[in-house]
Amino acid sequence: MALFSAGTLAQAQSRAASPEADLILVNGRILTVDAKDSVAEAVGIAGGRIVAVGSNSEVKKRAANQAHVIDLRGRTATPGLIDTHCHFQEVAALYDMDLSDPSIRQLSDVVKRVQQKVAAAQPGAWVRGSGWDEGKLAELRYIYAADLDRVSPNNPVWLMHTTGHYGVANSYAMKLAGIARGTKDPPAGTIDRDRENNPTGVLKESAKDLVTARIPAHSHEEQRNGLLKIIADFNREGMTGVKDPGIGPGEWSLYRELHAQGKLTVRVFTLFLAGTTVDSARQTLRTLASLPRPPQSFDGRLLAGGVKIFMDGSGGARTAWMHQQWNKNSTGEDTGNYGYPALDPAIFRQQVKMFHDAGIHISTHAVGDRAIDWVVDSYAAALQSKPTRGLRHGIIHCNIPTDHAIEAMAKLQKQYDAGYPESQAPFMWWIGDNYAGNLGPERCLRLIPFRTYLAKGIQWGGGSDYSVTPFPARYGLWASVVRRPMRGVYGTQPFGVAEGIDIHAALRSYTIWAAHQLFQEDRIGSIEPGKEADIAVWDRDLYTMPTDEIPHIKCELALVGGRIVYRAEDAHVTVR
Ligand SMILES: [Zn+2]
Numbered sequence: 001m002a003l004f005s006a007g008t009l010a011q012a013q014s015r016a017a018s019p020e021a022d023l024i025l026v027n028g029r030i031l032t033v034d035a036k037d038s039v040a041e042a043v044g045i046a047g048g049r050i051v052a053v054g055s056n057s058e059v060k061k062r063a064a065n066q067a068h069v070i071d072l073r074g075r076t077a078t079p080g081l082i083d084t085h086c087h088f089q090e091v092a093a094l095y096d097m098d099l100s101d102p103s104i105r106q107l108s109d110v111v112k113r114v115q116q117k118v119a120a121a122q123p124g125a126w127v128r129g130s131g132w133d134e135g136k137l138a139e140l141r142y143i144y145a146a147d148l149d150r151v152s153p154n155n156p157v158w159l160m161h162t163t164g165h166y167g168v169a170n171s172y173a174m175k176l177a178g179i180a181r182g183t184k185d186p187p188a189g190t191i192d193r194d195r196e197n198n199p200t201g202v203l204k205e206s207a208k209d210l211v212t213a214r215i216p217a218h219s220h221e222e223q224r225n226g227l228l229k230i231i232a233d234f235n236r237e238g239m240t241g242v243k244d245p246g247i248g249p250g251e252w253s254l255y256r257e258l259h260a261q262g263k264l265t266v267r268v269f270t271l272f273l274a275g276t277t278v279d280s281a282r283q284t285l286r287t288l289a290s291l292p293r294p295p296q297s298f299d300g301r302l303l304a305g306g307v308k309i310f311m312d313g314s315g316g317a318r319t320a321w322m323h324q325q326w327n328k329n330s331t332g333e334d335t336g337n338y339g340y341p342a343l344d345p346a347i348f349r350q351q352v353k354m355f356h357d358a359g360i361h362i363s364t365h366a367v368g369d370r371a372i373d374w375v376v377d378s379y380a381a382a383l384q385s386k387p388t389r390g391l392r393h394g395i396i397h398c399n400i401p402t403d404h405a406i407e408a409m410a411k412l413q414k415q416y417d418a419g420y421p422e423s424q425a426p427f428m429w430w431i432g433d434n435y436a437g438n439l440g441p442e443r444c445l446r447l448i449p450f451r452t453y454l455a456k457g458i459q460w461g462g463g464s465d466y467s468v469t470p471f472p473a474r475y476g477l478w479a480s481v482v483r484r485p486m487r488g489v490y491g492t493q494p495f496g497v498a499e500g501i502d503i504h505a506a507l508r509s510y511t512i513w514a515a516h517q518l519f520q521e522d523r524i525g526s527i528e529p530g531k532e533a534d535i536a537v538w539d540r541d542l543y544t545m546p547t548d549e550i551p552h553i554k555c556e557l558a559l560v561g562g563r564i565v566y567r568a569e570d571a572h573v574t575v576r
Pocket residue numbers: 085087245465
């Protein structure tokens with residue numbers, strides 16, 4: 001013993017304990033995202049776990065004779081990318097009308113698609129679509145029932161907005177739902193009306209349920225296909241982990257089914273919906289009580305992670321709960337509209353206390369500044385009454401936090417490992433024109449303040465909120481840096497550049513910081529010995545390439561737990 005220094009002994013032990021690599025990646029630029037942001041040349045993997053990271057010669061020394069070799073030929077590898085907020089399903093993309101198609105530039109383009117779909121449908125059958133956004137239409141206004149009625153007199157139509165917080169029904173669908181001139185707004189919902197007080201067809205928040213509850217659900221087979229599609233599409237984008245917000249027992253059993261069949265090549269951390277009442281929250285608590293608590297999981301692939309609560313609505317619908325009234329068309333005022341909470345704020349506080357006291361992780365949807373304040377203060381109160389480190393309560397979206405909320409999050413993170421924004425930089429791009437119009441010029445500058453987070457030591461998780469924005473993480477990496485809206489209706493840089501960050505921090509938010517919000521930072525999120533080999537290989541080097549090309553990077557190879565789950569047909573890298 002005395003012959004060895006402590007360091008040498010530790011090294012010798014780790015060498016003896018870790019097996020020879022059965023797979024090595026060589027000749028690359030490995031962006032490890034370790035604490036020092038090191039860049040290496042090669043990685044050694046044994047039984048799906050990383051055992052060596054370093055130079056080619058260091059790693060080759062650790063390889064078994066028969067080891068498989070992936071020659072990166074100068075390509076760049078990163079940890080597999082993780083989305084901390086994605087509605088993980090492509091069933092609508094497979095079976096419904098896609099109105100997010102960039103070729104849709106005006107209202108008549110939408111009407112034409114509906115007309116085609118109606119022509120192929122039986123009279124009376126539902127026609128559904130999703131993904132529209134008035135910020136991208138030349139008319140810069142909602143689609144109304146009157147726009148649709150002409151082409152759909154004998155079919156109910158429902159077109160969901162890209163945010164999922166509102167949509168438009170035609171008159172046939174409104175009739176089925178019993179919505180007429182005299183119908184009152186349901187709690188936490190808005191039936192949009194014209195000057196004569198007639199419903200326009202646009203239904204926001206809980207009001208949309210009046211129609212959507214009548215649309216037949218997709219079959220099990222369709223949902224299974226939609227889930228298999230997004231798993232494959234994630235892998236194709238170098239994405240290997242996701243936090244799925246807002247599932248119920250049905251989605252959970254579908255996950256269990258795919259997991260049992262070995263088809264879950266994306267690690268999934270789920271949040272169960274808590275509902276809007278104390279009773280609904282109790283029900284969710286009972287469901288979760290029978291499932292393993294994070295970081296325990298079904299072999300690292302599936303976690304019953306915690307609960308999702310909605311505090312407010314959407315920045316697109318101007319229903320998010322604000323301290324100041326909403327704007328309209330940037331400088332116009334939406335007089336008297338401050339948005340509203342999605343549930344009684346006092347009940348929210350009770351729900352938080354109930355879950356927190358039971359040791360359950362909570363992520364709450366909060367877009368408006370007033371909603372965010374209420375959420376962080378509720379977390380702080382629960383943590384003060386029962387101090388518990390490591391539950392990582394999240395603030396989903398966290399779009400325009402006040403100075404108070406920012407200070408509170410910094411404090412909660414340090415003191416309790418809680419209070420993490422789960423943010424979507426692509427909002428600034430995909431629905432950026434809509435947002436710029438609704439927030440107005442002053443508030444826009446405070447939207448998603450990443451630079452301030454860095455200055456305050458606040459860590460966040462990146463994400464897409466798919467199907468609100470497209471899920472490929474390359475868009476979010478880019479948007480985190482440039483903060484530019486798609487069309488520039490209210491200027492090319494309405495959100496300013498002061499809160500932009502560099503690609504190093506952006507990558508962190510989609511890797512190791514995201515892994516932390518999945519309770520998996522000891523298992524994934526960086527390329528370091530001891531971690532599972534979730535690795536993405538790219539055609540370009542994120543750290544040195546021109547920023548404006550980041551949305552166009554291509555994944556060549558994706559590994560999950562050391563297994564190749566995607567390989568591009570024209571990949572430059574070789575595998576033997
Ligand atoms: Zn969402």
